[in-house]
Amino acid sequence: xxxxxxxxxxxxxxxxxxxxxxxxxxxxxxxxxxxxxxxxxxxxxxxxxxxxxxxxxxxxxxxxxxxxxxxxxxxxxxxxxxxxxxxxxxxxxxxxxxxxxxxxxxxxxxxxxxxxxxxxxxxxxxxxxxxxxxxxxxxxxxxxxxxxxxxxxxxxxxxxxxxxxxxxxxxxxxxxxxxxxxxxxxxxxxxxxxxxxxxxxxxxxxxxxxxxxxxxxxxxxxxxxxxxxxxxxxxxxxxxxxxxxxxxxxxxxxxxxxxxxxxxxx
Amino acid sequence: xxxxxxxxxxxxxxxxxxxxxxxxxxxxxxxxxxxxxxxxxxxxxxxxxxxxxxxxxxxxxxxxxxxxxxxxxxxxxxxxxxxxxxxxxxxxxxxxxxxxxxxxxxxxxxxxxxxxxxxxxxxxxxxxxxxxxxxxxxxxxxxxxxxxxxxxxxxxxxxxxxxxxxxxxxxxxxxxxxxxxxxxxxxxxxxxxxxxxxxxxxxxxxxxxxxxxxxxxxxxxxxxxxxxxxxxxxxxxxxxxxxxxxxxxxxxxxxxxxxxxxxxxxxxxxxxxxxxxxxxxxxxxxxxxxxxxxxxxxxxxxxxxxxxxxxxxxxxxxxxxx
Numbered sequence: 001x002x003x004x005x006x007x008x009x010x011x012x013x014x015x016x017x018x019x020x021x022x023x024x025x026x027x028x029x030x031x032x033x034x035x036x037x038x039x040x041x042x043x044x045x046x047x048x049x050x051x052x053x054x055x056x057x058x059x060x061x062x063x064x065x066x067x068x069x070x071x072x073x074x075x076x077x078x079x080x081x082x083x084x085x086x087x088x089x090x091x092x093x094x095x096x097x098x099x100x101x102x103x104x105x106x107x108x109x110x111x112x113x114x115x116x117x118x119x120x121x122x123x124x125x126x127x128x129x130x131x132x133x134x135x136x137x138x139x140x141x142x143x144x145x146x147x148x149x150x151x152x153x154x155x156x157x158x159x160x161x162x163x164x165x166x167x168x169x170x171x172x173x174x175x176x177x178x179x180x181x182x183x184x185x186x187x188x189x190x191x192x193x194x195x196x197x198x199x200x201x202x203x204x205x206x207x208x209x210x211x212x213x214x215x216x217x218x219x220x221x222x223x224x225x226x227x228x229x230x231x232x233x234x235x236x237x238x239x240x241x242x243x244x245x246x247x248x249x250x251x252x253x254x255x256x257x258x259x260x261x262x263x264x265x266x
Numbered sequence: 267x268x269x270x271x272x273x274x275x276x277x278x279x280x281x282x283x284x285x286x287x288x289x290x291x292x293x294x295x296x297x298x299x300x301x302x303x304x305x306x307x308x309x310x311x312x313x314x315x316x317x318x319x320x321x322x323x324x325x326x327x328x329x330x331x332x333x334x335x336x337x338x339x340x341x342x343x344x345x346x347x348x349x350x351x352x353x354x355x356x357x358x359x360x361x362x363x364x365x366x367x368x369x370x371x372x373x374x375x376x377x378x379x380x381x382x383x384x385x386x387x388x389x390x391x392x393x394x395x396x397x398x399x400x401x402x403x404x405x406x407x408x409x410x411x412x413x414x415x416x417x418x419x420x421x422x423x424x425x426x427x428x429x430x431x432x433x434x435x436x437x438x439x440x441x442x443x444x445x446x447x448x449x450x451x452x453x454x455x456x457x458x459x460x461x462x463x464x465x466x467x468x469x470x471x472x473x474x475x476x477x478x479x480x481x482x483x484x485x486x487x488x489x490x491x492x493x494x495x496x497x498x499x500x501x502x503x504x505x506x507x508x509x510x511x512x513x514x515x516x517x518x519x520x521x522x523x524x525x526x527x528x529x530x531x532x533x534x535x536x537x538x539x540x541x542x543x544x545x546x547x548x549x550x551x552x553x554x555x556x557x558x559x560x561x562x563x564x565x566x567x568x569x570x571x572x573x574x575x576x577x578x579x580x581x582x583x584x585x586x587x588x
Contacts, residue, residue: 157321201471
């Protein structure tokens with residue numbers, strides 16, 4: 001668990017959070033509505049995310065490394081390569097001599113590569129949003145766009161206590177590691193599977209009890225600071241003219257990219 | 267913030283690109299409708315005290331996903347938390363808490379996509395909570411308050427919540443044309459049948475701990491929610507019946523569809539723009555029919571529930587007038 005926000009004073013960081021949220025969603029929609037095999041369009045989308053990463057000075061390496069996160073899910077799309085409509089046995093010299101043949105479909109391969117590429121670029125866009133926007137600004141923007149107050153309150157509190165409770169979990173894990181001896185190498189720590197599950201469950205149960213008690217203390221603290229069931233609402237500033245121009249230009253650019261993708265893809 | 271043991275990558279969080287835009291939008295709409303109902307119920311039932319409770323518990327579920335134990339070799343079991351949230355908070359607040367958890371995972375940690383968030387909320391918050399609520403309350407009633415019944419019901423509720431959610435996840439991917447149904451459904455189902463055991467064991471042990479320490483938390487205080495019981499039961503049943511059907515007979519169903527000319531009718535102009543919609547080769551019509559069935563069930567359940575509520579309110583008003 002690692003926060004993605006990296007601070008710097010770039011034009012991307014300075015952009016209104018609402019504009020960033022809307023542009024990210026429009027980007028994701030237009031990218032994922034682009035047909036398969038629209039390779040030139042994909043390259044333009046990729047260059048767009050990478051140039052925003054450069055502009056925001058978050059580091060392209062950072063973005064590319066983080067975006068590997070969606071890779072395991074690509075296993076789910078892999079069967080496409082072998083089950084497409086035009087699948088025919090692939091004659092690899094070595095495999096043929098062993099008597100194996102794998103049906104491979106060119107269409108399926110194109111589809112798989114398109115899905116993988118689109119997913120990879122989508123994750124980059126989400127990383128850029130989280131990496132250049134403070135969580136509080138993001139939450140305020142979502143509230144102004146229409147996220148209900150109760151959610152804003154729950155998510156805001158959750159965010160505030162995440163690191164506290166995360167550290168509590170780390171302390172529990174450390175305590176368990178120091179009490180259930182494990183030999184180095186291939187020997188497992190602790191006793192039987194049921195024993196390990198019971199210990200972990202006990203930790204989870206105790207984490208929830210501690211969190212319940214903590215929420216009582218949090219509530220008393222909030223009361224003593226004048227909490228009356230309402231979250232203070234941030235002022236609803238209209239999006240500034242400059243930001244609105246950026247929003248319009250961005251949407252227009254993404255629409256043009258999408259049309260380009262429609263023309264180049266199948 | 268840097269917390270060293272990262273939560274294990276969860277094959278349940280669908281990233282962007284793996285659900286088509288049409289499916290994403292459908293599940294966004296379904297999830298928003300159900301979460302809106304949960305919000306209204308929560309506003310009515312809960313006091314101001316419950317806001318910090320839900321916020322802190324959401325953080326605990328998020329952080330609690332780091333709690334893991336080795337199962338075999340490199341694999342580990344860990345907690346997703348829908349079942350335990352349902353048992354501790356009741357179904358409606360649990361839906362809100364799980365929705366918050368899933369949303370923050372997508373927004374901040376890119377664990378699951380933003381377009382796919384609607385589908386992820388549907389799988390993990392709505393299905394996860396309603397299925398575990400159905401299984402847990404059902405088994406508690408059957409086992410009638412026996413002490414060991416708590417652990418058994420907790421285990422099965424947690425296992426079922428993971429398993430049924432994974433079926434929904436597999437069907438969404440298959441409908442998007444990203445993975446053939448006869449591969450995606452059995453693969454996701456078998457992986458999550460195993461992951462569910464870890465979830466179930468931790469949930470049962472956590473419940474045993476809470477039973478020993480704070481028995482009062484496990485009393486069924488907040489009445490039963492017939493709406494969720496019925497809805498969750500229908501969703502679970504529909505997915506459990508339809509998934510094997512989709513994975514084993516896609517060709518047969520497609521043949522029938524082709525004979526009747528459904529395939530050509532089913533593709534309207536909208537779907538022509540969205541190329542993802544067409545599956546390569548198999549099972550397009552069959553899966554669309556199944557999804558349509560599931561959506562239909564949800565819509566009908568929603569309407570029936572709304573009518574029942576309105577009816578009850580009218581009855582209450584007339585009784586207070588007389």
